[in-house]
Amino acid sequence: MASLAFLLPGGFIFLSFFFVSADAATKFYQFNIQVNNVSRLCHAKPIVTVNGRFPGPTVYAREGDSVQINVTNHAQYNISIHWHGLKQFRNGWADGPAYITQCPIQSGSSYMYSFNVTGQRGTLWWHAHILWLRATVYGAIVIMPKPGTPYPFPRPASEETLVFGEWWHADVEEVVKQGNSLGLPPNMSDAHTINGKPGPLFPCSEKHTFAMEVEQGKTYLLRIINAALNDELFFAIAGHNLTVVEIDAVYTKPFMTSAILIAPGQTTNVLVHANQMPGRYFMAVRPFIDAPIPIDNKTATSIFQYKGIPNSVLPTLPHLPSPNDTTFALSYNRKLKSLNTPTFPAIVPLKVDRNLFFTVGLGMNPCPSCVNGTRLTASLNNITFVMPEIGLLEAHYFNTKGVFRTDFPDKPPTPFNYTGAPLTANLGTTKGTRLVKLAFNSTVELVIQDTNLLTVESHPFHLHGYNFFVVGTGIGNFDPNKDPAKYNLIDPPERNTVGVPTGGWTAIRFTANNPGVWFFHCHLELHTGWGLKTAFVVENGKQADQTVLPPPKDLPQC
Known part of the structure; x- marks a missing residue:
């Protein structure tokens, strides 16, 4: 068992961590709650802390472990916690992004995150996934290999x-x-x-x-x-x-x-x-x-x-x-390439069932009360994402109508010279909660294209629930007739977060074999808040072990 405490102005968020190993007799963790103010850089101020420390303590687990994390919120802010990079097979309920896989945990309420660590080992991390609270609400996750499994490099001291x-x-x-x-x-x-x-x-x-x-x-x-x-x-x-x-x-x-x-x-x-x-x-x-x-x-x-x-x-x-x-x-x-050995293979999808092309755009919307009469916005394929008022996964699971649409376009409605002369128009940007529907076990190639709408800029994109292979990247406009011939389909890097280069493009591939609703967004908090995000709805498969698990009884309500 392990406990964390977050201190915020007006209250606390308490997190209790319970780790149950695949061999529970040999692995058990217990952390205790502490609450302290934190002072840094000559300025003492109340901030969110974990066990009185900033950053929060490292969470250790082993490949094959089961993890239960109870979160009780006594703060003035609603909160949710994302376990960044953990694949959460069929179990988006434990993924954490507020209003995507769950409603946030409200003050005075609790929620138990329960998940298994399957087929993963290495360094990941956890952080708040609502507002800008991850400015201080974060910590490392270290997943050790199974007992007897060595690192594929010399063992460090x-x-x-x-x-x-x-x-x-x-x-x-x-x-x-x-x-x-x-x-x-x-x-x-x-x-x-x-x-x-x-x-x-x-x-x-x-x-x-x-x-x-x-x-x-x-x-x-x-x-x-x-x-x-x-x-x-x-x-x-x-x-x-x-x-x-x-x-x-x-x-x-x-x-x-x-x-x-x-x-x-x-x-x-x-x-x-x-x-x-x-x-x-x-x-x-x-x-x-x-x-x-x-x-x-x-x-x-x-x-x-x-x-x-x-x-x-x-x-x-x-x-x-x-x-x-x-x-x-x-x-x-x-220089980044997958190890691609018999023990750690790079299983790159070679045949693509669905080709997607997303353009990244920055823009301005009218705002009479703002200093310049405008407010900055961001979009994918000219769509600025609008956050729903209930969790998208819950709406998907219970087939709740009117919460979202699954007609996010596979490509931008208006092609243009994406990285040419700077453009100031929004090119017909619209707002909406529009998602991409993917068939279970389909293979997907997604090209993310930076644009010169307002300015070119690098964008790190994170896909929840999956790793993907970065098969190609380049500067300028993606050329579908020439660039795929340059892809690395042998040992491309496998990631959960990839940087799209300034004024360029990145191509990723993955197999949609994890059913649920999975957030896809720029990991610059500034751009996420402006609407640079969407989500994938991955349909259930035909087998019982290919469907979304039922929601937990304590799932937070909005």
Whole structure:
């Protein structure tokens, strides 16, 4: 059993975690509730915390485990928790996005998330999935392999989890409300963090620095998570190379790099060999941004410290790629490939039953009360998604009429030169709760195309309930006659969150073998709030084990 407590202005959210192993006699966890205020960056303010800590504690499980997580909400905000990257077979009730697979847990109410960890091992994470509460409501999930199953790389001496985030001095919900009322993007974050701390380069933060101690000659596994709301991040360690061995809880062909790029929602495991002169070395993150938009460009640091070296030794900074280093970003992503061995195969769909083409668009809607008379919006295939008032999965399961439509277009209604000269028109953008219906076990190819509506920009897209293969990516407009010939159908990277490059496109493939309603959205919280999202309705199969499980009795009601 494990318990977490979230502190919010006006109340608390209590989470109790119960872990039951596939071999319950050998695996059992118990966490206890603590509630504390958290102070960071010279500003003490009440924030959402887990066990009095920010970020929340790491949740450990093993492949094959069953997990039950009871959530009791005593806060002024409604909340839901998403277990990011867990596939939740037939069990969307435990997925967590508010108004998609459940109504949020209201103040004074409880909900038990119950799910199995099946066929997955590696690094994932959990976070709030309503409003902007995931600014501080997040933590790591570490899934260990089954007993006796080794890593497909040299066993490290030990491991550490690094969770990257963003920090606002103000209440982030108030920041968002102010931006919406003005029709402007909310104020950018005041700092980036590594395990909740910005490091000594930020004013007044000398005592707020995360450090890990290492021994010369040993190799360490770093489990890295980007929990930032809106920023892709570069990460490097001064004087040390990194060997990438896993992304989004899927093993990769190892390759060495001086830095990694990680988008919001993604995880990356790297090996680092402590083979330098004993000393203190900065681990650092800063944003990657190759579009003309404002962003918090501050560098967050933590310390990679050799054993026996005193704290008085000044650390050295790594050579991070420049913030607009598109060449490095594209080159790094091209190196990511699935391991594709008999033990860990890459089962890429070769025949496609359904071809989808989604365009990403930003736009402006009239807003007489806003500063510029307009309010920013976002769309897929010219549709700005409208959140329903009840959970979509519940409406689908009980066949409730009038909640959503399943006529989301397979392609944009108005083709144009997507990445040509900047466009300011919305091209007939409409609002609606329109979903994509997929036949059970059908194979799907989805091309996500960035556009120059207002501006080109990178977009990390996350698909709930599934992993997918990233079979192709490119800059400019996708060419259906030429680009598929360049696809990697042998060992493409397998992910749950993928970055669509600025002014470019990404093609993914997956098999729709998990029935239910599954959210698909940009993982930039800013764009999600503007409507850059939809959902897939995957129909039941013919067999009893191919249908959505019945809802739990304590499913929250709206």
